[in-house]
Amino acid sequence: MAFLEINNIKKSYYLGKEEFPVLKGITLDFELGEFVSILGESGGGKSTLMNIIGGLDREFQGEVKVNGEKLDHRNEKELDKYRRETVGYIYQSYNLISHLTVLDNVLISLDMTNLSKSERESRAKHLLEQVGLSAHIHKYPNQLSGGQKQRVAIARALANDPKIIIADEPTGALDSQNTEEVLKILNGIANEGRLVITVTHSQEVASTGTRIVHLIDGKIGDEQRIRPASSQSMTADQMQSRKLPLAVSFKMALKHLKFNFWRNSLIAFGTAIGLFAVILFSGLGNGISGYISKQVTAMANPQVVSVSRYSKTTSQGPENGAQNSRPGGTSTTNETKTITESQLEEIKQLKNVTSVERSYTASSVTIKANNQKEISALTFTNWTKAITKESLVAGHAPKKGEIVINKTEVAKRISKKNWKDVIGKKIRFSYVTTNKAKQPVTVAADVVISGIVESSNSNMASNYINTATLTHALKQANVATDKTSSVAVKINDLDQVNQVTKQINRIRNQSDKRVFKATSVSSLINTIKTYINLASTVLAAIAGISLIVSALMIIVTMYMSVSARTKEIGILRALGESKRDIRRLFISESLIIGLASAVIGTLVAYGSGAVLNIALSSLAAFSFVQISWINVITVFAIALIISLIAAVLPARHAASVNPIDALSAE
Numbered sequence: 001m002a003f004l005e006i007n008n009i010k011k012s013y014y015l016g017k018e019e020f021p022v023l024k025g026i027t028l029d030f031e032l033g034e035f036v037s038i039l040g041e042s043g044g045g046k047s048t049l050m051n052i053i054g055g056l057d058r059e060f061q062g063e064v065k066v067n068g069e070k071l072d073h074r075n076e077k078e079l080d081k082y083r084r085e086t087v088g089y090i091y092q093s094y095n096l097i098s099h100l101t102v103l104d105n106v107l108i109s110l111d112m113t114n115l116s117k118s119e120r121e122s123r124a125k126h127l128l129e130q131v132g133l134s135a136h137i138h139k140y141p142n143q144l145s146g147g148q149k150q151r152v153a154i155a156r157a158l159a160n161d162p163k164i165i166i167a168d169e170p171t172g173a174l175d176s177q178n179t180e181e182v183l184k185i186l187n188g189i190a191n192e193g194r195l196v197i198t199v200t201h202s203q204e205v206a207s208t209g210t211r212i213v214h215l216i217d218g219k220i221g222d223e224q225r226i227r228p229a230s231s232q233s234m235t236a237d238q239m240q241s242r243k244l245p246l247a248v249s250f251k252m253a254l255k256h257l258k259f260n261f262w263r264n265s266l267i268a269f270g271t272a273i274g275l276f277a278v279i280l281f282s283g284l285g286n287g288i289s290g291y292i293s294k295q296v297t298a299m300a301n302p303q304v305v306s307v308s309r310y311s312k313t314t315s316q317g318p319e320n321g322a323q324n325s326r327p328g329g330t331s332t333t334n335e336t337k338t339i340t341e342s343q344l345e346e347i348k349q350l351k352n353v354t355s356v357e358r359s360y361t362a363s364s365v366t367i368k369a370n371n372q373k374e375i376s377a378l379t380f381t382n383w384t385k386a387i388t389k390e391s392l393v394a395g396h397a398p399k400k401g402e403i404v405i406n407k408t409e410v411a412k413r414i415s416k417k418n419w420k421d422v423i424g425k426k427i428r429f430s431y432v433t434t435n436k437a438k439q440p441v442t443v444a445a446d447v448v449i450s451g452i453v454e455s456s457n458s459n460m461a462s463n464y465i466n467t468a469t470l471t472h473a474l475k476q477a478n479v480a481t482d483k484t485s486s487v488a489v490k491i492n493d494l495d496q497v498n499q500v501t502k503q504i505n506r507i508r509n510q511s512d513k514r515v516f517k518a519t520s521v522s523s524l525i526n527t528i529k530t531y532i533n534l535a536s537t538v539l540a541a542i543a544g545i546s547l548i549v550s551a552l553m554i555i556v557t558m559y560m561s562v563s564a565r566t567k568e569i570g571i572l573r574a575l576g577e578s579k580r581d582i583r584r585l586f587i588s589e590s591l592i593i594g595l596a597s598a599v600i601g602t603l604v605a606y607g608s609g610a611v612l613n614i615a616l617s618s619l620a621a622f623s624f625v626q627i628s629w630i631n632v633i634t635v636f637a638i639a640l641i642i643s644l645i646a647a648v649l650p651a652r653h654a655a656s657v658n659p660i661d662a663l664s665a666e
């Protein structure tokens, strides 16, 4: 039984409906140790026959039997394995992969074997030494002569220790000296006990083999035995083939990206711009919301809810004490509803409420320091838990008999330059209001300045007097202290603030009317944060549009890469790589570009964030750009998803290329 049998092979090409028969029933037997030359005129179907024998062509009639077993050419995976294990190719045009070194070109085949890394490398070096190329293993194909290239191709064809070597015009592009050397090597290969089948036009080449087969008009003409086949049998197979591991596809992708380093770096940079913008805008959003909540919580305690009476007409309820209301709950201009003791109790009973303080507001207040002019038209409120210590720029919160004054409104007017020195000074405040008998009275007291606040909100009362001191002065003037329009409600847990605020707002009286209007700073912060989030999301979305451009860029690059590398795809398929391996190769390339651009985008965003923070530090001692881990992870995820999506179509296209057409690509 012959090692390779081909029986009644028929193959036609079709142009439209017109049939062009090329092979018209070819039957041949081949033995191991033979060096068979197939001679025939140009266009006679020699390459077509080689593609069928080599397992590249699946569209034919007839059968190919290897070692007595029929090759199922309908089964693509079986053919991949056959090419990987049994066949080695040598072409007229060498078909080396230009971006891989000589050594790497030989290693591609070996990557599909079960040899260890060091075994693969030493075998590749050994094969290159056998063909006399030891000194050239780190060169790229374009740095070699034609004869050297063909010897690399021979070393590569032998790498996986195949039983069959198919050589399609192996000396067609070589001068006589190189031709002689290559023929010697091929004869040596046959003598080792392999089957060498070569296609040639040259009678000289043909006559160096063991047998010549003439192909005439799509059929076998005469056959000529020149000498007997080598009787040497091949040593038992040391190697077994394996599917190409993912890591190898990844490494090959890296090598190709390295080969076209600048072009690929530009693409990665282009993609990185969009990612950078997304990450920076998100970081800016984080920073600004952080800044605003810091500012707001510095102004007022977020754990305190300000409660006033609910009124439909004045739905803009007073915060932190009504501006237009007078202490004692009486008002000269407007009938503002006051909070009674029992209503205050009702709030006190609510869960999570730790204390309720009345908020007294005094307007048109006059103060006088020793030997100084009067300062008038001021607004005072009592110091409640709603006011934070952070709002103090100097001194401490007012204890009994003390007051905290506003920096610009009062302190600087008392002492322009040394405004901090006013702390400890005694002042007298006074204002006119109505007493319980609705008579105008003056409320006055001597107080010591304990601290200074800087209010950034001019609408807010910005001088704070100790509560006990104020109520004492009110009582002395016979002004009611149990009816105010506003109270400060302290809640024990920041997380409960919104819940309690809602609860207070839901309280209804006997006639089912809403009683209170509660506002908390945390709800204000939340509202502001929502707006900032919205703004930064819109900005990030705009940046996202540039990501679409990036994705298109990767798609175009990948498509260009596929068409520029059609031949490489053909070579890899001929070496036994499957469609899946080709797909993985291109997807890996795209993923690496995506990953690189995410790294670049993140680094540039961190860098420019730091620069922005320094530039903005004159505005406030705060980092306005705060890039979080979530931002970084999101951007990496976006980059990987984009590059994956961008690679899918080109990679599928690459995998679907017919290997024969790919090999004949220019």
Ligand SMILES: Nc1ncnc2c1ncn2[C@@H]1O[C@H](COP(=O)(O)OP(=O)(O)OP(=O)(O)O)[C@@H](O)[C@H]1O
Residues within 6 Å of the ligand: 013, 014, 022, 040, 041, 042, 043, 044, 045, 046, 047, 048, 049
């Ligand atoms: N994909 C194809 N579609 C249509 N016709 C084809 C195709 N490939 C080859 N042919 C035709 O089939 C015939 C045989 O081609 P093949 O390449 O096998 O010849 P060959 O004997 O190897 O020629 P040469 O010695 O010039 O390389 C030629 O006439 C060629 O034009």
